[in-house]
Amino acid sequence: MKEQRFQKAEYAAWVGIIGNLLLSLVKGVAGMIANSKALIADAAHSASDVAGSIAVLIGLRAAQLPPDKDHPYGHGKAENIAAIIVSVILFFVGVEVAYSSIRGLFQQHIEAPGMLAIYATILSIIVKESMFQYKYRVGKKINSPAVIANAWEHRSDVYSSIGALIGIGGAVFGGKYQIHWLLYLDPLAGAVVAIIILKMAYDLGRETIHNTLDRVLQEDETKEYVAAVEKVFGVMHVDELFAREHGHYVIVDLKIAVDPKITVEQGHQIGKEVKKTLLLQFHNVKDVFVHINPYQTTYYQKQSDEPFLIQ
Template sequence: MDQQRYDNLKLGERGAIISIVAYICLTALKLIIGTTAGSEALKADGLNNATDIVASIAVLIGLKLAQRPADKDHTYGHWRAETVASLVASFIMMAVGLQVLFEAFGSVFQGKHESPDLLAAYTGVFCAIIMYLVYRYNKRLATRIKSQAVMAAARDNISDAWVSIGAVIGIVGSQFGLPWLDPVTAIIVGLLICKTAWDIFREATHHLTDGFDVELIEEYRDTIAGIDGVETVKDVRARNYGSNAVVDVVITVRGDLDLQQAHDICTDVENELLEEHDVYTVHVHVEPEPEQENVKESL
């Protein structure tokens, strides 16, 4: 099971690398065409992609660190490095979104009107399509391997596709004497980027502070309650290590059972959660039913 999870992280690296390669190529293309065609919007979009290279590298580093095995200082492993990478990516995305908003509002007050070559618009459309395809790939990969970091990269990809579309709208609008389209679309795009960054930040901090989906907790509880030998489920707690769920369970069993029988029930609980819900590890504490006091051992 552990090997499969490490293999998933290796697959996640592929998504981060694809994002890095795409951003490097598109950054160069946008800066060159933006300068040649006289489009400040496309050049700004290229600089935006340059910062995304840093975010994707942070995701890649996080995925690599998460693969390190447990050691003396990290007895549970380094899984949370993946979540930290998502957090770093959200900071970078928020900075980019705020920069887009700042420049957009600045354009409104300055009243600038530019009419760059339409080559810049074609380039923007091409880049948006490329980023959308990268987004679709990373989203499918993130869903398949259940990776927070790769999903954060995918959200960054789609936000960049929106930035390129916004630049295209502004460029085309300037050709028809509609200079207000550029800042308006830029403001909308900036807000979308900031919202995406906030969603990633909220999810990452939720996991880092041991938050967990309460609906999943109830599913775990229902599964445990249906296992033969479990009298009651006193408590179920869970937390995330990266994309892995760690579950702590307190159950009661009949007080007349011996230690081996109680242990076997605990093993059944562990196996059921591992197989049914694909959790990473399960810790089970067993107690006798309160009204029965003849049990001498408890786990």
């Protein structure tokens, strides 16, 4: 199961690397031949996606490493780190595209781009949207934050290409009919693309950092875990249950109450059954730590009107 998950993620990363290399080359050459700043900026964006896909590939391989003395919970957060790297790359590309486009707006003489730029941009939109749909579905299916982040990187390229297409089309029209101000649509489109890229970098970075800092699942996300534990023979009450994300998997810490008259060995067996149940029923659960409490009748009667703590 784990090996199959990695193979799907690795294949998706290689699709991104090869696809973006070809696209950045096509758009870069077409942008220089057609004299389009918007298309050249779009080519730079695609080139950054190559670095992003490589970061994802490295993160996926690191996440596959088994637990060791320094990382007893495994290396799952390597995928989150890869996703953060992708967002940082996006940010710097956005800054560079913004600088280049704004500088182009202040040029006194602007030449109209050629039709080749339009054809290359349309090709980019089709290819990048296809890559987004493929990677997003794979990322959701295997629960990989790195692959999902990389998919959104492709979607940002779609938006940037659409912006570039509008700007290039306007500039081509302006050049054909001698409407000078329309020529500025090309660098203006590049500036709009930069804003879209920066916004996406911010959203990706914020979400991934939030998840990296041991985000605890909320009550509605852990109801199934609690229900499964309550069905285990010998469990009289679930006192606490904390489930925290660790990359693409979840680690569960919980306290259960058992009959105080049973032996330590019997309590231990109940705890083992709880762990076994969670690991078997939920594929995203990587490890479970169970603490055994004695069931106290007076305490639970007092707490009966209050819901037990689930986070």
